[in-house]
Every structure is written in structure tokens, then in C-alpha cells.
Amino acid sequence: MQKRQHSYWLLCAAHCIDLIFEDIRKDKNVKIIVERAQAVTRYIYGHPRILNMFRELASRGRDIIRARPTRFASNFISLESLHKFKNELKSFMYHKTLRAYIDKGSAKSQMDYLECCHVIEEKEFWDRVARYLKVGTPLVKVLRMVDGDDKNDMGYLYEAMDRAKMELQQSLPRDYKKWWKIINHRWENTLHHDLHAAGYFPNPRLMYADNAHVDSEVLHGTLNVIGRLSNDTREKVEGRASKGCI
Structure with a gap:
């Protein structure tokens, strides 16, 4: 980096x-929710015959678990999918075809079936899942943006993270600060970079929007990039002047 002082190195x-x-999954309550949800998916996907019946009788060939390139977000996306199949799961677990198959099984398989039914029938479990989805859904939107190929995310990431936090605040007005603290820790120490602010500043799609804002963080980040990329003092001064800072 000393040889290429005008270059930047950013994490994915x-x-x-x-x-x-x-970090969110480390929360005690979230961890319990994820583990109980995984117990349901393990039961269904761990028995090929039951999985085939689920696809035929309940999901119309659709799967609860879908492959995703990121490990921890995959847990959330699978939980989101499980929630979408809530009614289908309840109907499937008491379908006569499945019950007939379970009745012929061993005592252990019947016990596993009852434990799975207990989770699926528990209202508190689904309420907690829905609450956790309010935390993760805004972040999934950002993840899909940066993980897609439709546009360069450099000029959009700064705004996308702000929007995600605002959406989280509106969804959970009582305890959003708890989740903001987790997000801000990673944003400030790992993800955020001057280039994101500099990408936001000249983006006409954002800067000419009705709710556009330019705070000190955006200005400082933009000026830092100008200073680093400029070849001489004159360019730096002209760059600052063009931003109306001097």
C-alpha cells in the first residue's frame, strides 16, 4: 500500500x-429461535421419505432450505422461508399419509415427530420468528443489493445501510437501539469506508432525491478521498472548492 498510496483496499x-x-445470531433469544427452526428443517430434510411427502402434499415441490452464498445470512433466509410455509407445515404434520407412516415407525421416530409438532404448534415460536424477521429483512435487502450484478453498489451502500436502519427502527420502535448497536459496530469498524461516502455524494439518483442529506460524515469522507487521489496541492484545493467547502 505504501507503493500505491492512491489505492484503496476494501473488505467484501x-x-x-x-x-x-x-453477531445478531449470538443474541440468546435469536440463537434459541434459530436452533428450534433448524430442528424442524433437520427433521424434514433428514428423512427422504418425509421430505418427498412434504413436497408432494404441502409445498408443491418448493423447498424450505435454499442454497445461499453467505453462511449466517443463509440461516435467516431459511428462517424466512420456514415462516412462509407456516400454514403448510401445520397441515402437513397432521396429514393422514404422514401419520400412517409415523405410526409404522420406531419409538424414536415417533418421539422426533412429536417434538417437531410441538415446535410447529407453538404460537410463541412463530411470534418470535416474526419479530426476528423484522430485524433481518432490512439487512437482507442490502445483502441482495451488494451481492447482485445489476449495478455497482459503491454509490448506493451508504444510503442503503441508513435506509435499513430506519426500516428497523420503524418495525421495532421499542428495542431498535439494541440492534443498531450491533449493526453500527460492524459498520464503523469493518464495513464503512470513505469511498462509500464519496460514492454517495456525487450520485445524482440520491443527491437529487427529496430526502437527500449531506452530513459531516459524508463531507469528510468525500474530502478524504479527494485528498488521497489528488496528485498535488492545487488539485486538492480545487477539489475542496468545487464541493463548496472553502
Whole structure:
């Protein structure tokens, strides 16, 4: 980096957001929810015959678990999918075809079936899942943006993270600060970079929006990039002047 002083080195944004999900998953209540949800999916996907019946009788060929490139976000996306299949799961667990198959099984398989039914029938479990989805859904939107190929995310990431936090605040007005603290820790120490602010500043799609804002963080980040990329003092002064800072 000393030889290339005008260059920048940034961490993968998708990986950093995945680490935010990892930090969120460390929360005691979230950990319990994820583990109980995984018990349901393990039961269904751990028995090929039951999985085939689920696809035929309940999901119309759709799967609960879908492959995703990021590890911890995959847990959330699978939980989101499980929640979408809530009604189908309840109907499936008491379908006569499945019950007939379970009745012929061993005592252990019947016990596993009852434990799975207990989770699926528990209202508190689904309420907690829905609450956790309010935390993760805004971040998944950002993850899909930075992990896609439709546009360069450098000029959008700064705004996308702000928007995600605002959406989280609106969804959980009582305890959003708890989750903001986790997000801010990764954002400030791992993900955020001057280039994100500099990418936001000249983006006409954002800067000419009705709710556009330019705070000190954006200005400082933009000026830092100008100073680093400029070849001489004159360019730096002209760059600052063009931003209306001097």
C-alpha cells in the first residue's frame, strides 16, 4: 500500500453484512429461535421419505432450505422461508399419509415427530420468528443489493445501510437501539469506508432525491478521498472548492 498510496483496499461488503448476521445470531433469544427452526428443517430434510411427502402434499415441490452464498445470512433466509410455509407445515404434520407412516415407525421416530409438532404448534415460536424477521429483512435487502450484478453498489451502500436502519427502527420502535448497536459496530469498524461516502455524494439518483442529506460524515469522507487521489496541492484545493467547502 505504501507503493500505491492512491489505492484503496476494501473488505467484501457481502461478507461484512454476513458478519452482522453472525453477531445478531449470538443474541440468546435469536440463537434459541434459530436452533428450534433448524430442528424442524433437520427433521424434514433428514428423512427422504418425509421430505418427498412434504413436497408432494404441502409445498408443491418448493423447498424450505435454499442454497445461499453467505453462511449466517443463509440461516435467516431459511428462517424466512420456514415462516412462509407456516400454514403448510401445520397441515402437513397432521396429514393422514404422514401419520400412517409415523405410526409404522420406531419409538424414536415417533418421539422426533412429536417434538417437531410441538415446535410447529407453538404460537410463541412463530411470534418470535416474526419479530426476528423484522430485524433481518432490512439487512437482507442490502445483502441482495451488494451481492447482485445489476449495478455497482459503491454509490448506493451508504444510503442503503441508513435506509435499513430506519426500516428497523420503524418495525421495532421499542428495542431498535439494541440492534443498531450491533449493526453500527460492524459498520464503523469493518464495513464503512470513505469511498462509500464519496460514492454517495456525487450520485445524482440520491443527491437529487427529496430526502437527500449531506452530513459531516459524508463531507469528510468525500474530502478524504479527494485528498488521497489528488496528485498535488492545487488539485486538492480545487477539489475542496468545487464541493463548496472553502
